Amino acid sequence: MKTSSRIAQLKPSATLAVNAKALELKAQGKEIISLAVGEPDFPTPDYVRDACKRALDDGFTRYGAVPGLPELRSAVANYFNLMYGTSASAEHTMITNGGKQALFNLLQSLINPGDEVIIPAPYWVSYPPMVQLAEGEPVAVAASAEAGFKVTVDQLEAARTEKTAVLMLNSPSNPTGAAYSREEIDAIAEWAISHDLFIISDEIYDQLVYAPAEHASLAPWWEKYPEQVCIVNGLAKSFAMTGWRIGYVLAHVDLIKAMSKIQGQSTSNVCSFAQKGAVAALSGGFDVVDTMRASFRKRRDLAMSIIGKWPNVVCPVPQGAFYLFPDVHRLYNETYPDSAAMCTYLLEEAGVALVPGAAFGDDNCIRISYAVDEKTLEESLNKIARILFG
Ligand SMILES: Cc1ncc(COP(=O)(O)O)c(C=O)c1O
Known part of the structure; x- marks a missing residue:
């Protein structure tokens, strides 16, 4: 074959x-x-499953808007505003089939053939193949166990070339569990922005950070530089909803439109009644x-x-x-x-x-x-x- x-x-x-x-x-x-x-x-919490069941019983089973249910997009914007002090609205968000499709849509929307994407290693398994599928070049920057599995600005700068277009960050990290501090994130963001790079920040584990550590989100950087930063998240890890396939993105309106084109020509809307469950998850408190x-x-x-x-x-x-x-x-x-x-x-x-x-x-x-x-x-x-x- x-x-x-x-x-x-x-x-x-x-x-x-x-x-x-x-x-x-x-x-x-x-x-x-x-x-x-x-x-x-x-x-998955009961109240989330109940909301989904109700949606099914109500016949909420038709095609929906490609970038997501308006109600859920608003809930996502509220989530970022509440957690990270942004001033996002529904149009800055998009619902995807898991964080995975968010990353895929983003790379397809941002990368031209031959563009280099810096990926701190150890990295989540799917990053390099996704970059390759977008015809980009993954450039791994290694951080050792002795370094707490965190890269420094100097290491990133050494990997940067004229072709570098995107930096992919993942904190807390799969596979290491390493979480960058606010100072570390700010230093990396400042470096990337000053070199006109685009930052994809995969924050799918943002709710799973153990005190005294605190999650340092890139969301405040999105607020300042919406054309250069986006945040990927989803409900899989924080609400035990892996099979539901609900991911979401916070990004510039133009990038949301670009990603919607990709999604519109591939998978269309995320499962309608699963999105109703997701609204319940994001609106139901975080106990x-x-x-x-x-x-x-x-x-x-x-x-x-x-x-x-x-x-x-x-x-x-x-x-x-x-x-x-x-x-x-x-x-x-x-x-x-x-x-x-x-x-x-x-x-x-x-x-x-x-x-x-x-x-x-x-x-x-x-x-x-x-x-x-x-x-x-x-x-x-x-x-x-x-x-x-x-
Ligand atoms: C770092 C990271 N990003 C993204 C994902 C994708 O999550 P989802 O199940 O929402 O597609 C995972 C799942 O393992 C992950 O570990």
Whole structure:
């Protein structure tokens, strides 16, 4: 079967091998625990599900406006205004099929062939392929575990060329959980703006930041430089709504129009009744989010109390999201010389599925998700320790 050269240049996901192996072992009757998950283990709040059910019963099942339900766009604008002191209105927002489609629409709308996009590494798996699909060049800038997985302005400046068009930021980060401080974000934003770059700030984990750390949003920079900054967010992580596919963007009106063209020619509106549920989520108060955040924080502390004692492993304390990204490369040996081999070994020997750091642009590390209950987390980390350290 002949497929396009676009497809040929895309690398297959490095997570697939571990997933395939996990399925194979499960089929053989082995007990496998997954710490590879990228979604909260909580149910979507009742009042959100009820709003969606009501919409269905009311027959709210037709095509809708491409950039989203006006009511939901207003709720999104209110969210930014309330959380980050912006003065956004519905026209500055757009509803997408998850944060993922927001990122895809943005890159398709902003990038010309050959444009370079700076991506701090470790990065979320989909950033480089999405840049390539927009015919841009991903330029990774590496931050080590010792640097807290955060890049500096000097590093970014060293990566900048005449072709650099966009900087993609993700704080708190998947896979590292690193969250940039206000000072760090401001310094990076100032640098990017002064060099006429466009900043895409993926803030999908903005509600999952653990005190005393605070989320430093780029939203105030959007307010000042709406033609150079946009914010991506969504309900998947903060409201445990991964399957609903509700993402949203805060951007300049012209960019919203450009993205609507892409969405209008590809997927059209996001599921009508799911958007009604999303209105309920954003309008219903944040108590459920507070409860989930408190629970994730406890799990983070539990996981750190175990991993922090592992010899020859460097794991900065994550300030947000629900991942740990220990640097384990000092443990590599003939049996597991890289992150993929170590994950395969741990899957076979400990029965625990993890994601190799190579998938996120850092082969020194492995990603551990703590979106599981405390007992499962503790047991599986102890199983890993027994295999690695005896
Ligand atoms: C950093 C980051 N951005 C975007 C997304 C996409 O989220 P959604 O499920 O809303 O498409 C994810 C999901 O894992 C993520 O981790």
